[in-house]
Amino acid sequence: MWMGQSSVDFIMAGCKLLDEGNVQSFLDNTDIVLTDCDGVLWRGNQVIPGAQETIEKLRKLGKKVLFVTNNSTKTRAEYVTKCASLGFPASEDEIISSSYVTAHYLKYIVKYTGKVYTVGPQGLAQELNAVGIPNFGTGPDVAENWKFEDYTTLPLDPEVNCVVVGFDKDFSYVKLCRATAYLRDKGCLFVATNTDTGLPVNGRFIPGTGTIVAAVSEAAERRPDIICGKPHLPIFDTVLKLHNVDPKRCIMIGDRLNTDIELAHNCGLGAALLVLTGCATLEEVRQKQSSNSIADQRLVPNFYLPSLAQLGTLIDSLK
């Protein structure tokens, strides 16, 4: 838990434009730059102009850049390929994705030794495989000729003491039944890769992992024990486990208040920088800032910029 004084100070200070007056100390205080991907570096398959150059400049200043995403569909290796194809060269250990965090957290922090039933994508299964956690459940699973009774006799694997829910395009009623049957045993760990309710794709909003988590939660009558993605702590706990770093010397760059910006405050990072090339608008920031609720204050970034390109320009202005 990283909720030190500095984080509260930052919150109370409100959101400022990052400019020539404050960029020097912003950078001086930073060793690791955590950046969200979609909405910051690219939108869908379109690179955001200037983002590549800014990442390059940050690296030239000696900053470690980590790509942090709630997307659970890809393995880190697949993300490396995606990053490279869009002009963001990265190594596997620079990718912090929610499926990877889930596998890492279960293996090295929870030290889970059983089998996992997954309602999730191939990428999740592969990350679990990579750390040696046996798992099953990915892929289609539908009932052809259904009878009520069939669901009451679904075979359960006694070695399963953990259900992980991620983004699952094959989500089905049968999977919901299986997950529920395991989770009705309160001793069974309930893990969500993330809880984003939706993903904006090509101007339409498609249901995210959070919608599947909602169905499983309602059926099992319990909330997840662990949520791995932003704004929850496991994703940054994984960064800490991998990199020997003071949270205050990390910054988070993102486009969403309730994932990226809240993560920075939840984990006591040095600063949260919002870029306006994705979900959140400055109007939303102003609403949160003028609210009396502490929960809303935790959504206020310390700095904002129209886009990541301006950070590159500010770096150029430094002498």
Place this chain on the structure above:
Amino acid sequence: MWMGQSSVDFIMAGCKLLDEGNVQSFLDNTDIVLTDCDGVLWRGNQVIPGAQETIEKLRKLGKKVLFVTNNSTKTRAEYVTKCASLGFPASEDEIISSSYVTAHYLKYIVKYTGKVYTVGPQGLAQELNAVGIPNFGTGPDVAENWKFEDYTTLPLDPEVNCVVVGFDKDFSYVKLCRATAYLRDKGCLFVATNTDTGLPVNGRFIPGTGTIVAAVSEAAERRPDIICGKPHLPIFDTVLKLHNVDPKRCIMIGDRLNTDIELAHNCGLGAALLVLTGCATLEEVRQKQSSNSIADQRLVPNFYLPSLAQLGTLIDSLK
């Protein structure tokens, strides 16, 4: 809305055993007996001993018996067959099922004239067909070779201004996407047949309609506009539309506090009778009764009996 003084009086009076001292006035004040089915008349396919005889005796006393169920999978005609097969002869107009209520409510109360996209069972589609509301969506709907982009180009029928969610064994991520795409338009009506989170079948709990509603609600970022099943008003509004009756001269018999018993209070019925052959226990009733919350008080039945059989015995004792 039926939340008259009498209902509050009943709630405040607490829950009593129905016995020889109060059964006479209980029956004298009743014209229509609404009874839940599973947990009251039968459990699964097992008739609860004495239930058949009690229903027969109530009818001999001139009471109209209506079979009221949140089960959305069957049409009324199918329910007539099920009732008959278990020894409860009934006509179609004595069946008040959530799919029927949904169709009736949309047609005759909301006066909806468009097309309906359903995430639900055949029984729902058939009840909508029966009142002449065009609809589609039932049956399997899965994506074989999925790409993110495919869900952003799902074709939408412009005549659909209403999504109905019921119990759907074929529920899938594709259906979730379609429902969400319609419901992101705030002008599209969002209807749930019911919101039961689970169904106890053969000692295992299987996910109910409420779990599918939860996923759709989370994805569409809105709650249902109309919930048809118990304890919500549309199910009793339908009874009122069909039968010219004073709500105070109706009683509800059920085994669940948060559906059957709450319905009785929400609609200002004459009395709510709990039988202990299904979900709720007397211990739960005592907990609700000793709670200070008004919401909990609305779950307290006026009377209870170990099973429906005892009501038959009490009727025999009347002279």
